[in-house]
Amino acid sequence: MNQVGAALHPQYRSLLTKLQLVTYSKNISSGRSFHGHLLKTGVIPSCVFLCNVLLNFYSKCCFFSDASLFFTDFPCNEDAVPWNVLINAHSQMGLAHHSLSALQLFQQMLHNCTLPNSHTFTGVLSACANLEDHLMARQAHSLVIKFVTATDVFVYTSVLRAYCKLGSLVDGRKVFDEMLDRNSVTWSTMISGYASQGLVNEAFGIFRVLVAGGNEGVNEFVLTGALSAFKSHEFLETGKQIHCLAVKNGLLEIGSVANAVVTMYAKCGNLDDSVQVFEFSNDKNSISWSAMITAYAQSGHGDKSLVLFKEMHYCGMKPNEYTVVGILNACSDIDATNVGMQVHGYLIKSGFESQVYIVTALVDMYAKCGRIIDAQKGFDSLLQPDLVMWTSMIGGFVQNGDNESAISLYCRMQREGIAPNELTLASVLKACSGLSALEQGKQIHAHVVKNGFSLEVPLGSALSTMYAKCGNLDDVNAIFRRMPARDVVSWNAMISGLSQNGLGLEALKLFEEMQLQGVNPDCVTFVNVLTACSHMGLVDKGREYFKSISKNFNIDPTTEHYACMVDILGRAGKLQEAKEFIESAPIDHGLSLWHILLSACRNHRNFELGAYAGERLMELCSLESSGYVLLSSIYSALGRLDDIERVRRMMNIRGVSKEPGCSWIELKNQVHVFVVGDLLHPEIKQARAEIWRLSKLMKDAGHLLEFDSTSEE
DNA sequence: TTAGGGTTAG
Incomplete structure (x- = not known):
């Protein structure tokens, strides 16, 4: 007999209650014996x-077989x-293979001529969403219109x-409105x-309409x-208003609301309020917890995160x-x-280790701590890394200065058919900037245009920086002006790009424009501005900007700013003033300042002052070879052979060895790397012949060629 | 009186 829609006979009510109980408690053994009964x-x-x-x-207990x-x-x-x-x-x-089973069951149901109803569609639509199956979702929507009453x-x-x-918010809004x-x-x-x-205004707009209709919703x-x-x-202000509303309606008492308020304040930069809530x-x-x-970790208070983690543990x-x-x-x-490695051990023990987002966090941690090999091991352990993982690993290589590996991993990602997002492209562009790989950078730009990515801050900035570092200034300008919004980092990148390409005056003009547009400069801005002054030989302007850092912008100048100022004075030949500037600087003198002065003295052939700067540098136990090399060459020019020997001995005692010089050039999509003393490059003979030819031309034109006395070349 | 939709932590 067909019993579709049959009601439960009153005699079975107690059996129903018992079955509901075992379902609720997921007590599989009681359920099975009840089944037998x-x-x-x-x-x-x-x-x-x-x-x-x-x-x-059986279904709720996940005993699907x-x-x-x-x-x-x-x-x-x-x-x-x-x-x-079912x-x-x-x-x-929520898992893909289960969602697939749900859709297969739905097909079988239709094949079996069983009419779906509203309960069917809730499950089917949820499976479509889990599988990100747009087509199936649209088909299900059509069937909903056919089978389900519009008021459901x-x-x-x-x-x-x-x-x-x-992600089809336009379709979603249409459904909502209708x-x-x-x-x-x-x-x-x-x-x-x-x-x-990330459609904040739209989200808040809908929220306001709801609130306007009364508080019951x-x-x-x-x-x-x-x-x-x-x-x-x-x-932040809007977030505060919602916080107040939550308090007014007594909803802050609910844990999930308090949690959301904590995260909101942290993301809006108000960590104190997060802590209070x-x-x-x-x-x-x-x-x-x-x-x-x-919230602590992402606001740059990692130490407090670790303290809280311990507290969490003590609270059980x-x-x-x-x-x-x-x-x-x-x-x-x-x-x-070290703590990161302990967490890694805990993850292995607790079985969390294989989840993609956990591995991503692990890889990210290892990469940011400079342990790129461990990061790569984590990445390799995944059979199917997701987009975030690929992006993280590419970013990890870039952070560790291995731009070649970043680009080659991006190529592999493309071969495997994974589509990049804005953050992936921004990281690859950074790698291109590092290698001055203009052709590769242009290809990424083409990808950005073709796929309609918006030039929001991370991507727009990375793109303009890439063109700036590759010396392609027309493109830099075009990209920069087209960015819908620019933050201080974007302005900094642009100012630095101009200054690196000899357009210091344009860089300074941009600095003025940035302020007119209400963007406050930061530490990095002033490093770029002072660098521009240095390249242009603008000593007075440099002094003026340096003074304004603390006076007008309330920023404490860092060693980097002092270094820029020494560079400005040094390049302009104001060596004595540079020396006095270093000695009167209210900061730790730092190795870099004496190093810059030493180099300037050699360029201006002020060997006495150079020797003085070099000796100060040695007193600070520098481990960088270039300072020792410069000082040796100065002693060589002064004919002080004993001092040359003393510097060499100091290098040996301190274990400093001269790093071979290295340069590279990109030709026909290939980056060629040359190292001092390299005999293995297949075209090294031709390259050397060309260097000698050019040297001879320079000499004939009256240029005095200077060779480093300690160089092996 | 069997089956269904939402939130906060990456």
Whole structure:
């Protein structure tokens, strides 16, 4: 007999309650023995209702093979309920292969001529979202219109959620606007959808409409969704308003809201308020601790993250994978490789180690702590690294100065068919800048244009810096002017690019323009500005800028700024003034300052002062060979052979060895590297012949060629 | 009285 839609006979009510209990407690052994009892008494298969409940029990306990075995002999599969039970249980697992099973079951259901209903579509849409299957989501949406009443808020919220998860916010908004009925889940889905795509104004706009309609729609889900949108300082005031609203409605008492407020303040640069909300929260769970640990790590207080982690342990709170990622971020922040390695050991023991985002955090930690080989081991351990992992590894190589490996990994990523995002491209562009690999950089630029990437800060800045470092100034300007918004880093990159290419005056003009546009200069800006003055020989201007750092901008000049000033004076031949400047500097004299003066003295042939600077440098126990080499050449010019010998002895005692010089050039998409004394390069003979030819031409033109007395070449 | 939609930590 067909029992589709059958109600439960009152005599089975107690059996239903018992089955629901074992499902809730996921007590598999009790459930199995109960299954046996129902079979013995003949309740199964005769009561279809209880068969559905039993199927739900196996599915909810993730015993999918038992569930499908049971389903094979099902008494009535024209009923949608058992199909829905299986489809929903699979899609709720969130994993790709389960979502695929959910969609296959749906196909079989249609093939079996069982009519889907609203419960079917919630599961199907969720599976489409998990699989990022746009086409299937659209098809499911069409079927929803055909099979489900337009007022069904559950199903239409699922359609909305699927579009949001797939990043199709325009489609999502259309569904939202056309819905005949909405509840708080619909609103929070729309708000979180916008927030997850970084569409802050849209998310906040929807939130405001909801609030304007009265406070009854405002719950913890709506608040957390809205709060998650605010990730930079410009939204701090709005974030504060939502915090106040949460307090007013008594919702800050709810742990998830407090957690979202903690993260919001940290991301908007107000760490003190994060700490306060965290400390006053009475509903702390492991998410709260992880949020605060991560907040510290990402605000540059890795040391405090580690302290809090210990406190968490003393409070008996167990860390989860998010806590671990936060701690690894903290280790990267404070260069605490040892703690990072201990966390790695803990991960191996606890079995967290194989999850992609954990490995990504590990690789990132090792790379940022300069252990690139360990980072690479982590990367190689993954069979299927995701985009974030590829990007992290490429960025790791760049941070460690191995630009060749960064570019070659990017090529491998492309061969494996993984599409890069803005951050990947920004990292590869940095590698191109480091290698002055203009052709490769241009290819990336073409990719940016072809794929419609926006020139937001990371990508726009990386692109203009690449063109600047490769000396292609027209392109730098074009990119820079086209960027929708520029932060201080973008301006710095541009000023540095101009100054490095001999356009110091343009660099200084840009510095003035930057201030007119209301962007405050930072330490790096002044390094670039002073470098521009140095290259242009603008001594007075340099002095003026140097004074203004502390006077007008309230920044304490760093050793780098002092070094720039010594360079300005040194290049201009004002060597005595440079010496007095170093000796009166209210900072640790630092090796770099004497080194710069030493080099300037040699260039200006002031050997006496050069010897003085060189001796100061030796007193500071420099381990860099170039200072010793320069001092030797000065003593050689002064004919002080004993001093040359003394410098050589000092080098030996201190274990300083001269690093071979190295240069490279990119020709026809290949970077050629030349090292001093290199006899292995296939074209070394031709290269040397060319150097001699050019040297002779220079000599004939009256240039005096100077060779380093200690050089082997 | 069997099956369904949302949030915070990377």
